[in-house]
Amino acid sequence: MGARVTVATRAGRAAGIAALALLALGLALPAFAGRAMIQDLFFILTMLTLAQFWNLLAGYGGLVSVGQQAFVGIGAYAMFAGVILAGWDPVPAILLGGLAGLALAVPAAWFAFRLQGAYFAIATWVLAEVTRLSVAQWKALGGGTGTSLPREATSDMAFVAAIGRLFSVREAAARDILAYWLALALAAATVGGIYALLRTRHGLALAAVRDNTEAAKAVGVDAVRLKWLVYLIAAFGTGLAGALVYVQKARISPDAAFSVTDWTAYVIFIVVIGGIGTIEGPILGVLVFFALQSAFADYGSWYLMALGLIGIAIMLFAPRGLWGLIADRTGLHLFPVRRRLETGHATTRGD
Amino acid sequence: MIWVNTVVQGLMLGGLYALFATGLSLVFGIMRLVNLAHGDLIVFAAFAILVIVEVLGLDPFVSALLAAPLLFAAGWALQRLVLNRVLGRDILPPLLVTFGLSVALQNGMLEVFSADSRRIRSGALESASVALGPVTLGMLPLLTFASAVAAIFLLNRIFYATALGRAFRATSDDPVTASLMGINPRSVFAIATGLAMVTVTLAALYLGMRANFDPSIGPARLIYAFEAVIIGGLGSLWGTLAGGIIIGLAQTAGAAVNPEWQILAGHLAFLVVLLVRPRGLFPRAFD
Amino acid sequence: MLQTQGLTASYGQFKALFGIDIRVDAGECVAIIGANGAGKTTLMRAIAGVLRNAPEMILHRGEPIGDMAADRVMRRGIAMVPEGRRLFPSLTVEENLLIGGQVRRAAGPWDLAAVHRLFPILKERRSNPATALSGGQQQMVAIGRALMSNPEVLLCDEISLGLAPVVIRDIYAALPAIRATGAAVVLVEQDIARALAVADRVYCLMEGRVTLEGRPRELTREAIHAAYFGALA
Numbered sequence: 001m002g003a004r005v006t007v008a009t010r011a012g013r014a015a016g017i018a019a020l021a022l023l024a025l026g027l028a029l030p031a032f033a034g035r036a037m038i039q040d041l042f043f044i045l046t047m048l049t050l051a052q053f054w055n056l057l058a059g060y061g062g063l064v065s066v067g068q069q070a071f072v073g074i075g076a077y078a079m080f081a082g083v084i085l086a087g088w089d090p091v092p093a094i095l096l097g098g099l100a101g102l103a104l105a106v107p108a109a110w111f112a113f114r115l116q117g118a119y120f121a122i123a124t125w126v127l128a129e130v131t132r133l134s135v136a137q138w139k140a141l142g143g144g145t146g147t148s149l150p151r152e153a154t155s156d157m158a159f160v161a162a163i164g165r166l167f168s169v170r171e172a173a174a175r176d177i178l179a180y181w182l183a184l185a186l187a188a189a190t191v192g193g194i195y196a197l198l199r200t201r202h203g204l205a206l207a208a209v210r211d212n213t214e215a216a217k218a219v220g221v222d223a224v225r226l227k228w229l230v231y232l233i234a235a236f237g238t239g240l241a242g243a244l245v246y247v248q249k250a251r252i253s254p255d256a257a258f259s260v261t262d263w264t265a266y267v268i269f270i271v272v273i274g275g276i277g278t279i280e281g282p283i284l285g286v287l288v289f290f291a292l293q294s295a296f297a298d299y300g301s302w303y304l305m306a307l308g309l310i311g312i313a314i315m316l317f318a319p320r321g322l323w324g325l326i327a328d329r330t331g332l333h334l335f336p337v338r339r340r341l342e343t344g345h346a347t348t349r350g351d
Numbered sequence: 352m353i354w355v356n357t358v359v360q361g362l363m364l365g366g367l368y369a370l371f372a373t374g375l376s377l378v379f380g381i382m383r384l385v386n387l388a389h390g391d392l393i394v395f396a397a398f399a400i401l402v403i404v405e406v407l408g409l410d411p412f413v414s415a416l417l418a419a420p421l422l423f424a425a426g427w428a429l430q431r432l433v434l435n436r437v438l439g440r441d442i443l444p445p446l447l448v449t450f451g452l453s454v455a456l457q458n459g460m461l462e463v464f465s466a467d468s469r470r471i472r473s474g475a476l477e478s479a480s481v482a483l484g485p486v487t488l489g490m491l492p493l494l495t496f497a498s499a500v501a502a503i504f505l506l507n508r509i510f511y512a513t514a515l516g517r518a519f520r521a522t523s524d525d526p527v528t529a530s531l532m533g534i535n536p537r538s539v540f541a542i543a544t545g546l547a548m549v550t551v552t553l554a555a556l557y558l559g560m561r562a563n564f565d566p567s568i569g570p571a572r573l574i575y576a577f578e579a580v581i582i583g584g585l586g587s588l589w590g591t592l593a594g595g596i597i598i599g600l601a602q603t604a605g606a607a608v609n610p611e612w613q614i615l616a617g618h619l620a621f622l623v624v625l626l627v628r629p630r631g632l633f634p635r636a637f638d
Numbered sequence: 639m640l641q642t643q644g645l646t647a648s649y650g651q652f653k654a655l656f657g658i659d660i661r662v663d664a665g666e667c668v669a670i671i672g673a674n675g676a677g678k679t680t681l682m683r684a685i686a687g688v689l690r691n692a693p694e695m696i697l698h699r700g701e702p703i704g705d706m707a708a709d710r711v712m713r714r715g716i717a718m719v720p721e722g723r724r725l726f727p728s729l730t731v732e733e734n735l736l737i738g739g740q741v742r743r744a745a746g747p748w749d750l751a752a753v754h755r756l757f758p759i760l761k762e763r764r765s766n767p768a769t770a771l772s773g774g775q776q777q778m779v780a781i782g783r784a785l786m787s788n789p790e791v792l793l794c795d796e797i798s799l800g801l802a803p804v805v806i807r808d809i810y811a812a813l814p815a816i817r818a819t820g821a822a823v824v825l826v827e828q829d830i831a832r833a834l835a836v837a838d839r840v841y842c843l844m845e846g847r848v849t850l851e852g853r854p855r856e857l858t859r860e861a862i863h864a865a866y867f868g869a870l871a
Contacts, residue, residue, distance in 0.1 A: 064443055066387075111622065114629045117442045118385040122577045123625065126618050129574065133615040144611075260570070265454065272447055301458035308455030315448045316436055514740050520728040521737050527688060528724040530708035531717070533741030533787065635728070 015334035019191075026184045030167055030177045038173075038180045042248060044290050045183035049190045049241045050263065051270040051282035053234040056194055059277035060203075061230035062210045064117075066264055067124030068238050070108070070131045071101040073258035075239030076246035077135055083153050085140060090149065091158045094182070094243040101239020102232060104131065109231045113224070125260070132258035146253025154250055179248040186244060190237055195279055197233070198337040202226065210277075269311050275321025279335040284323050357607045358600065359486045365599025366496030367561070369592040370554040371572050372579035373502055374547030380586030381523045381543045382438060384445050388453040390573030392548065395456055396422055396555030397564055398464055401471050411471045415556040419549050426548030430541040438540070453569065460566035471559035495557040499595070502550055503588045509546075510588070519543060523586065578621040584631030593632060597624065639664045639822065640685070640716070640791050645695045645704075647677075647684045654680040656846045662791060667813075667823045669837035671830050673866060676843040678826045679721050682795045685824075686718040687711035713742045715790035719797060721826075723780040725768040732764040734779050739786030746788025747819045753782035756812050774805035781812065791822045798829060810836065830862060842866055 030038060050068070057063045075097030082093030112123045136144040155171060157178070164174035197203055208216035209223045217223055242263070246252050256262070266289065274285020292310075296303040318325055326332060375389045386392075396418060403414035433452075437444035479490035510516035518539050522529040526536040558564055558572070578598050583590025598617045605616020624632065640662040647655040655677045662668050670678050683689045685696055686708055693702035698714055712718070717738070725734050735753055754761035757778040763771060768779055777797055784792055798806040813836055817823060827833040833840060834854040842850035842865040850857070850865030 058443065064446060066446075111626065115625065118379070118383070118446070119581055119625075119629075121385065121442070121446060122574075122581060123622075125574060126578065126621055130615065130618045130622065133618070137611065265450065268447065268450065276443070301461040303458075305455045305458035305462070308451040308453070308458065311451030312433065312448050312455070315444050315451070316433070319444060514736075517729060517733050517737050517740065520733075521726040524726045524728050525724060527708070528720060528726070529737075531686060531688070531712055531720060531724075532737050532783070533709050533712040534737075535707070535709045 009333050009336045011332050011334055012336040023184070023188055027181070030163075030180065035169075035173045035176055038176050040290070040294075042176065042180045042183050044286055045180070045187040046241050046245050047267065047270060047289070048282060048286045049183070049187045050238060050267045051274075051286055052187075052190045052194055052279070053237045053241075054264070054267045055271045055276060055279075055282050056197075056230055057234045059271065059281075060198065060206050060210060061227060062213075063227060063231060064121045065124040065234075066121050066260070066268075067108075067126075067128035068234070068267065069258045069260050069263035070104060070124070070128035071235045071238035072242030072245070072263040073128075073135065073254065074100045074104045074131060075242030076252055076257045077138070077141060078239070079243035079246060080141055080147065080149065080252055083149055084147070089156070089158050090153055090247045091178070091182070094240060094247060097243025098236045098240040101235040101237075101242070104239075105232050105235030108235075109228060113227060113231075128258060128260070132254050135258070136254040142253070144254060146251065146256070148252075149247075149250040176248065179244065182244055182247075186237075186240060191279060191283070193233075195335050195337070198279075198335075202229065203337055206230070269307060271321075272311055273314055273321055275323030275327075277320070278323050278327070279337075280327075280333075281321050281323040284326075285321065288322065353607075356486050357603050359483075359488065360492075361600035361603035362596055363488065363492035363496050363599070364603055365592075365596030366492070366499040367554075367557060367595075368575045368579050368598050369595030370495060370499040370502065370550070370557060372576035372583075372591045372595055373499070373506065373588065374550040374554070375573075375576050376580045376583065376586075376588055376591040377506065377547045377550065378544055379580055380588075381519050382540050383442070383585075384434060384438060385442065385449065387446060387449040387573065388456055388569075389449075389551070389576060390569030390571070391453045391456040391460075391566075392426075392551050392569075393555050393558060393572055394564060394566060394569045395460060396548070396552045397471065397559035398460060398469075398566075400552070400556055400559060401469055404471055411473050411556060411560055414471075415552055418555075419552045422548040422552050423545040426551075427541045427545040430544035431537065434544065435537045435540060457566055457569060464566060466565055466567070468563035468565045469559070470563050471556070473560045477560070491557065491561050495561070498553055498557065499592060502553055503592050506546075506550070506588055515542070575617065578617070582621060582624045582631055584634040586635050587631070587633040590631060590633035597621075639699060640824075641697045642681075642685065642695060643697065645681070645684060645691060647680050647689050647691065654846055655684065658843075658846075658848055660841050660848065660851075662822050662824055664790075665817070665820050665822055667817060667825065667836060667838050669825045669827055669833035669840045670843060671827055671833050671840060671862075671866065672843035674828070675845075677846040678843055679795055680846075681843070682718065682721075682793050682824070682826055685711075686716065686720075686793060709741070712787070715742070715744060715787070716793065717784040717787050717789035717791070718793040719777075719780045719784045719795060721795040721799065723776050725776055725779055725783075727767065727769045729768055730765050731760055731768050731771065731779055734768045735760070735782050735786055738783035739788070742787045744788040744790075748785040748788045750786075753785060756785075756815055757782060772805075774801050774808065777801065777805075777809055778812075781809070781816075785816065785821075788819075789821055791824065792816065793824045793826075795826045796828065797825070798827065798832070806832075830866065844868060 054068055057065050078096040078100030079090065079093040082088040082096040083090050108127050112120050112127065115123050141147055154175065157175060159178050160171060160174045163177050164171055167177065205221045205226055208221050209226055213223050246257065270285035270289045271282050273288050274283065275281030314321060371393060375386060378384050378386055399418045399422065400411060400414045403409060403417055404411055433448060434445060437448050476490055480487050481490060481493065510519060518534050521532065522534060522536045522539045529536055575598055579591050579594035582594030582597055597620055601620035602613045602617040606613035642658050642660050645655055645658040658681060670681065672678050684691055687706050687710065688708050691704035693705040695704035698716065703711055703714065729737065735750060759775055760778055760782060768776065771779065797809060825833060825837065837854060839853055840857065841848055842862065844865060850861060
């Protein structure tokens with residue numbers, strides 16, 4: 001009777017094939033989808049990326065940050081700086097956003113990792129505020145009022161002309177398609193990358209640290225190095241996402257780019273509604289969030305109030321989110337990361 | 352002599368921040384609960400006082416006195432019905448619940464009271480001032496500072512000289528063993544949150560009398576309050592006062608150099624203190 | 639007066655107690671002996687309400703209390719000296735004593751002065767932080783704290799653990815005075831000889847089950863040995 005350790009599930013394999021099909025469909029979508037849909041999908045994909053990174057931090061790394069807007073903002077501003085000050089094309093300048101996120105993350109982590117739990121959360125928020133206030137002093141990029149990408153930078157953007165010819169659309173629509181493709185690539189790389197990370201021994205170690213830091217240390221897991229790893233990855237990815245969002249928006253201000261509501265509050269809602277500590281959760285969460293927003297956003301503050309109450313209700317009655325409810329009922333795992341012992345004739349559902 | 356004025360103004364501002372922070376410090380110290388809705392609760396209390404002032408035509412101080420028991424009850428119910436259910440080793444659930452509460456409260460107030468700036472009118476008190484040697488002090492800032500000191504003094508008396516305070520400290524140390532003493536930790540927490548709401552009422556009174564407020568200003572007040580609590584050290588109310596004063600002094604000093612640096616200077620002071628003392632200035636010997 | 643029937647307890651998947659039946663009569667001193675991991679502390683925690691059970695599994699004066707929270711159990715007159723003493727570090731010695739009788743104080747002989755008479759050192763060190771005391775003194779505070787409510791039943795979990803023999807003797811010397819006030823005492827003790835010397839009746843636990851019950855003089859060495867360590871092949 002042969003036994004082996006495996007993480008594969010049948011649903012997981014099916015999900016893998018479905019994901020590839022979805023990706024192909026997503027690439028081809030601009031051929032037959034309207035501009036409004038492309039913009040909606042751009043929003044969904046960038047929010048999904050941000051949510052996955054916050055989930056990596058809080059759900060897997062136990063690092064509850066309420067300051068991720070720092071990385072969105074610094075990423076966006078770095079992209080603007082590359083375009084306006086150094087004359088780069090906006091598309092490659094997105095990479096600057098990721099690098100700026102990393103550069104900010106090093107001192108931020110060095111500082112914040114000295115603190116625990118709630119102190120850590122508050123410190124990340126203060127660090128984001130400090131970054132916002134400092135960037136507001138950057139007169140070359142518009143100071144407190146902000147600035148726009150120069151007209152010539154957006155019109156001459158790489159690939160835009162080619163995309164316009166390919167789908168015979170105007171320049172603005174072509175720019176949206178480009179941004180959408182980049183968002184699709186970033187989201188796919190994020191989900192795939194985090195999934196891959198969780199399946200390595202780092203993933204196992206992360207779970208150990210989250211469940212019991214002391215015990216994990218005792219069996220030789222370097223908790224501090226893992227936290228650094230997770231924090232830097234999240235900072236890089238969040239910086240990229242921030243830069244990409246602002247390539248599409250083409251207009252920036254410190255208050256918008258460092259908005260705690262837009263880049264952290266909504267992201268936390270997405271993760272919580274969907275289910276924290278799973279890869280499926282943020283995906284489900286962003287879809288629910290988008291559906292709620294398109295249906296009820298016209299109700300303004302009533303809508304936001306309801307969103308707050310929904311968040312409270314989820315924490316009280318379904319703390320593992322909607323995906324937690326689904327997984328409990330069905331045993332479904334689309335992104336299996338748990339190791340199970342599979343014996344030759346075993347037919348039990350191991351997870 | 353300008354710097355004397357700066358220091359005194361900073362001290363007074365620190366009193367306001369300490370008042371914002373007192374309730375937070377109480378709740379954080381007793382149950383390690385990070386209440387992200389604290390700033391919005393202050394704004395909510397300010398609206399409650401405003402409504403009493405306008406509907407009943409009463410003096411702001413009398414109105415606050417009427418509002419205090421109502422807000423105590425609101426805090427008590429909030430703790431019993433919601434927060435007690437999510438307290439535990441994991442800090443995330445209470446963080447997320449109070450965050451949801453913050454969003455809901457802010458937008459609920461926006462619907463009910465609109466986004467207009469409001470102010471609690473206090474008549475002659477608004478412009479009254481006293482001259483202390485070379486500095487002229489507004490009566491309201493002075494009252495704020497005195498109220499902060501008085502509130503913290505009273506809370507300390509409750510903490511260290513009453514049976515209730517003993518129960519607070521014991522439950523904070525070890526809720527399971529406290530329950531072996533016949534204490535119900537959930538009731539103790541509910542009373543603590545009710546008490547915190549009374550200090551919130553006091554903070555709201557001065558917030559509303561000193562400047563305009565609208566439903567959106569809660570979170571900005573919250574961050575200063577948190578800084579004051581953390582600088583002071585977990586569970587130390589006098590530490591919270593010291594923390595508020597440090598933030599206030601740093602902000603006034605920063606503003607004296609360049610008005611744009613006011614807020615930044617406060618945050619930087621917070622970061623510097625934490626860099627040197629990661630557990631704050633007056634931490635407890637144990638956790 | 640206090641009775642468990644078919645009491646079970648588990649920590650997650652791990653079952654710690656498998657149907658315990660014990661009885662404590664008014665004013666009686668009952669010792670619970672057993673090796674490490676036999677379930678003694680779990681039994682104490684279950685009775686005190688720290689672990690919750692089905693209501694009928696624990697009866698006090700004939701009423702089901704198995705599902706009551708610890709604070710309600712305590713207010714019925716069942717006080718506990720927990721394992722490891724668990725004094726409140728933020729409280730002084732005197733405050734630790736006072737808090738024991740703050741919620742419930744039945745009529746009875748125990749008050750601050752009486753506890754001070756029982757353990758004079760606690761009066762001397764009344765203003766010290768409780769955790770500044772030596773282990774034996776801390777144990778005295780823990781016992782005094784439980785007495786302050788004038789309990790009907792005093793549950794003592796491993797009061798001699800980690801203490802020097804001479805200190806243990808001092809602590810046990812207080813037992814007659816406690817019993818003289820009419821309280822029933824349940825002692826969890828690893829030291830068999832000491833348990834047999836003070837108890838009216840003894841229960842021995844092994845692996846979550848009662849393996850022996852009786853009055854000390856009725857029990858043979860062999861019977862206790864078998865109940866404590868298990869039958870040797």
